[in-house]
Amino acid sequence: MSGSSYLLERAWVDGAVRDDVLVEIQDGRFTSVTPGGQSSTSSAEASLVDVQAPRPTGGTARLPGLTIPGLANCHSHAFHRALRGRTQRERGTFWTWREQMYAVAGRLDPDTYFALARATYLEMAAAGITTVGEFHYLHHQPDGTPYDDPNAMGHALVAAAAEAGIRIALLDTCYLSGGFGRPVETAQLRYSDGSAAAWASRTAQLRGSGAPDHVVHGSAIHSVRAVPRDEIPTVVAAAEGRPLHVHLSEQVAENDACVATYGVTPTQLLHDAGALGPLTTAVHATHLTGADIFHLGSTRTRACFCPTTERDLGDGIGPSRALHHAGSPLTLGSDSHAVIDLFEEMRATELDERLATQQRGHWTAAELLGAATAHDSLGFDDAGAIAVGRRADLVTIDTSTPSTAGTGADENTAVFAATAADVVHVVVDGRAVFAADDREQIGLELAAAIGKVHDG
């Protein structure tokens, strides 16, 4: 990959917004990052090319606006994008929503899932997301029979991310039971490998030939209701120092059933099984006891909040700040893709905490921006900052739109004013993957892919 350089009008570098940051990129990494770079380098004004050239091939492209590091979407079920605006029309609970989600899950095959995931990941790229953590459990044919390639669905997701130009942590998910002590049924047949050992064997195949530069292979325990207690250590062992994610305590009913079955909370169950730790991410972590928060924090387990989904599904408001105080770093995800907008997830984390406490100011904008750009829970420890040696991601926000104008063009603009629609330019690993003009085409691809899912 050839080198390139950008002059960023304003950029989030080393914990503050700096002006006129010149960045140079070689082989997908930043080789220099120079605030005030316009005057201090040899890149004369004359060599600047206009930002309207979204794929610069030479010279220095100037990016007006506020540029932040790439956003990490740490919890995604790509196929849920087909449900936006559709399941919302129903009443009921999380559990009736799940029936609708299962109906879509039952209709996908590797080709239609590739197209849907590709379009969904393009929407993510357009929202400034440079890495997706795909919590992937749609493994097999509708009756549970493996595809000829038992990892066909996983390969489709990896290929979709490559075509969209973003990185992926494929969190291959172990799902064995349809509830505490219940077999899998209906759409769940597609999810199950039968045993944790069989899951481990399949995922070892998936990782067998190594991973391209844009892929991390990670693991997931779907939930304590979908993986029996005795199977959990097998998953933990197979995760082998790589990311391990798990849905945790999203619903009170799940907590109650766990306590009724095992006599402990889901967090305690995972703790006892050795599943917690700094490589583990607890997704949702909504309904926790004080002891749960202690265990998650003291093991440095990460907490991935997905507030727009948690609103949509009526999950409730989790204790994001208490987890932070206890030692659990925050990450964010768009999960069901009712919205794909990590700016909204950032502010929703703070605003929902305000609703719960009737106090303001739990999270600073800088902390929330840190949470949204933290890539280490997805295994990309070398991304998430505009700094020499890091993967060269640049997400540029237009600071002159009706949403953002007059808001200070700093981290508060990013967190409290911007929306995904304000993103005008995105670079991933040194490659320009999105410019504002691409939105129209992305909309067409989404409509086509989702149309196929619903209309066959």
Added chain:
Amino acid sequence: MSGSSYLLERAWVDGAVRDDVLVEIQDGRFTSVTPGGQSSTSSAEASLVDVQAPRPTGGTARLPGLTIPGLANCHSHAFHRALRGRTQRERGTFWTWREQMYAVAGRLDPDTYFALARATYLEMAAAGITTVGEFHYLHHQPDGTPYDDPNAMGHALVAAAAEAGIRIALLDTCYLSGGFGRPVETAQLRYSDGSAAAWASRTAQLRGSGAPDHVVHGSAIHSVRAVPRDEIPTVVAAAEGRPLHVHLSEQVAENDACVATYGVTPTQLLHDAGALGPLTTAVHATHLTGADIFHLGSTRTRACFCPTTERDLGDGIGPSRALHHAGSPLTLGSDSHAVIDLFEEMRATELDERLATQQRGHWTAAELLGAATAHDSLGFDDAGAIAVGRRADLVTIDTSTPSTAGTGADENTAVFAATAADVVHVVVDGRAVFAADDREQIGLELAAAIGKVHDG
């Protein structure tokens, strides 16, 4: 005003989405509304002009996408737009936020407020808002002395709405005390007329010469803390069959102080003073007793929810559905303009109720769309529907953006997928006031007007 016509690809007409709706407009009103109009009228294909012509002067303009009636922003403090991305950086409470808001209030004069309100109302037009309810209390000079024209600030707001092309209900607000039994101080000096009688006299002057077609003159009681009990009947009498709005029970502290002072809740106080009824709107209505809900519902008092502000200020989640069941129609407002996006307010009403109850499906999309387009609480009973005889407002949403593609292009798209940035064309009273290309200029005007407020 000359006539015009539009062919709407899809439109919300008479409680459902219809295809190919031909609307004809004369003198700012719909004269015909014909679903399936493309084939059943004499407007041949050949006479259609492209939607890219945002200000058609002849022929029929085709508007692709989903067109809904104009949105009514029933609670606005225009000058708060200057605080977006600025107060959010602070910790504290509603009350510390108020100190920052007062600092901006102290710096405005009729010229700077005109420019700020004009830009803010342009942002509203770009978000599909066709009428603003401006809860206006910034009346006098910084030391409390009236301007030479004591209604100079109100006139500035009316002129700003006219230039932005939207209608305004100027809710001239009575504000007499800085708290229960406390005089006004600092920025509050600008708000007070000294007595309800003096307020009534000034507002009578304001209304004296009648109102242009885009203006309704209404009244407001700032709150039970800012208008002593004995003064309330004077305001109610002066409201004379026109809209009367009031901030109600936004904060627990206000409720507690009201009970401590008068022995009754704010709702009971207003009820006893004769201030409730179908022309009254209770803004926020967050912390209510069962008796409060009964009184508001049985008097058919409207409830204006502002959920994005109520999140931002940590107010809490009000009982929107219980009020509806009791008889209080819902309206919506963007209030502090942390966000100007009534699509977000619509879904936030439902989603926050889900957070509070852990159940889904309290409000249907159709009900929420009805709430957001209801204009009668602002005195424009003849707006808010695409129907013959009504004011000709058309708000067109692009249904092919990354946010909206594949979501069904119906009322669920509007409520659960669209954002203000998806609005591509807006007609108010038959005049095209916004097309997507205008966003850039609106951003510039916001930046200039807000820059003047902060930098002098």
